[in-house]
Amino acid sequence: MLRGRAVTLRPATVADVPALAAIRADPEVRRWWRGGDDLAASVQADLNDGDLALYAIEHDGRVIGAIQWYAEPDPDYRHASLDIFLDPAVRGEGLGGDAIRTLARHLIDEYGHHRFTIDPAAANSAAIRAYAKVGFRPVGIMRRYERGEDGRWHNALLMDLLAEELAD
Numbered sequence: 001m002l003r004g005r006a007v008t009l010r011p012a013t014v015a016d017v018p019a020l021a022a023i024r025a026d027p028e029v030r031r032w033w034r035g036g037d038d039l040a041a042s043v044q045a046d047l048n049d050g051d052l053a054l055y056a057i058e059h060d061g062r063v064i065g066a067i068q069w070y071a072e073p074d075p076d077y078r079h080a081s082l083d084i085f086l087d088p089a090v091r092g093e094g095l096g097g098d099a100i101r102t103l104a105r106h107l108i109d110e111y112g113h114h115r116f117t118i119d120p121a122a123a124n125s126a127a128i129r130a131y132a133k134v135g136f137r138p139v140g141i142m143r144r145y146e147r148g149e150d151g152r153w154h155n156a157l158l159m160d161l162l163a164e165e166l167a168d
Helices: 014-025 039-048 095-111 125-134
Strands: 008-011 053-059 062-071 080-086 115-118 137-147 153-162
Touching: 008 095, 014 039, 014 053, 014 062, 014 080, 039 062, 053 095, 062 095, 080 095, 095 125, 125 153
Parallel strands: 080 115
Antiparallel strands: 008 053, 053 062, 062 080, 115 153, 137 153
């Protein structure tokens, strides 16, 4: 378990699948985190992905979202990539930033990671602002990076963070 100022991160389990699928079903989350018609199966697939570490984010005794990371295995390009989603009911309370800082500190201290990336949709201005508060900086637009539910390709913003830039 990883403890932040206000959140606790713990490895997600099968028991978390219904709560995480319900959060992902919220239209504000689903817009950015799709996953097909069976969101429980999508969450389960993330749990089963051996290259991905998925943590449930808890606040005040309940699951409010998830944060995940994976490492680039090539030692010459070593970094960790992060992704996060939160229940819209708790947005604006700094809990996402707390979760990111908590995980990043853990990855720095326990795994020696020096660099992190995150790639929100270029249109997701709320996420981009939240990541910037933690210390992530824009690197550039990845054009036609992700296919949307509308079938069209959409841009994403690649952002990165160096360990020494992690904001408190």
